[in-house]
Amino acid sequence: MSELQMRVSDEDRERTAQQLQHAFTEGRLTQPELEDRLELAFTAKTYGDLLELISDLPAAEPRVGELVELEPKNGNLKRSGDWAVPRRLRVSSKYGSVELDFSEAVITHPVVDVELDLAYGSAKIILPEGAVANVDGFHSDWGATKTSDVPSRPRPGALCLVISGRAKYGGLTVRYPRKRWFTH
Numbered sequence: 001m002s003e004l005q006m007r008v009s010d011e012d013r014e015r016t017a018q019q020l021q022h023a024f025t026e027g028r029l030t031q032p033e034l035e036d037r038l039e040l041a042f043t044a045k046t047y048g049d050l051l052e053l054i055s056d057l058p059a060a061e062p063r064v065g066e067l068v069e070l071e072p073k074n075g076n077l078k079r080s081g082d083w084a085v086p087r088r089l090r091v092s093s094k095y096g097s098v099e100l101d102f103s104e105a106v107i108t109h110p111v112v113d114v115e116l117d118l119a120y121g122s123a124k125i126i127l128p129e130g131a132v133a134n135v136d137g138f139h140s141d142w143g144a145t146k147t148s149d150v151p152s153r154p155r156p157g158a159l160c161l162v163i164s165g166r167a168k169y170g171g172l173t174v175r176y177p178r179k180r181w182f183t184h
Contacts, residue, residue, distance in 0.1 A: 005046055006111060008045065008046060008049070009110055013042055013050070016041045016050045020038055020057075021034070037053045041053055066086060066088060067086060067089075067090065068088070070091045074094070075096045076121070077091065078100075080126075081101070085102060085108075087109045087111075091116050092118075094121075095120050095121060097121040097124070098118065099123070099124045100126070101125075102125070102126060102127055103176075107128075107159055110159065110160065111160045111161075113161075114162070115163075117165050120168065120169050120170065122173070123167065123171075123172045124173045124175075125173070127150060128176075130158050131161065132153060132160050133147065134152045134161070135174060136152070137165070139166045140167040140168075140171050141166070141167070142168065142169045143169065143171025144171045145171060146174070149176075150176065
């Protein structure tokens with residue numbers, strides 16, 4: 001399933017409505033055009049439906065937290081604990097490995113896109129329990145892609161990570177947190 005076919009949230013509909021209203025205030029849309037498009041925006045079911053309404057308008061200014069690009073030069077990259085996850089995360093690493101632990105992160109989006117561009121390193125992604133991960137868009141030239149019992153189909157109410165990109169000499173592992181055993 002492409003991202004354009006994925007179902008949208010109320011927040012996505014509201015964001016599109018705000019972009020339409022902004023275009024109206026700039027004189028790009030007439031009152032009847034605005035009303036027609038707003039009606040369609042609030043009844044939209046997929047990202048493709050919303051994109052159709054704004055494709056002839058200038059792109060909105062990127063919102064803070066929408067896209068974050070991380071590019072460690074020669075070391076490893078690790079994000080874990082209580083960190084804010086953007087809607088889109090792009091990670092480029094030439095020599096280091098990448099570990100993204102989403103298990104305790106603050107995630108406000110139902111779908112998070114993670115794009116990896118790795119040359120000589122591998123990536124490990126740790127999901128919160130119940131989350132799903134689609135790795136169909138990820139390719140490794142000389143490594144393996146392991147998903148350790150992580151489902152790939154979206155589920156109602158569950159976080160969905162869409163992982164794309166490539167690794168030249170490394171692989172990708174996607175898993176849930178390890179179980180901790182405590183003794184008294």
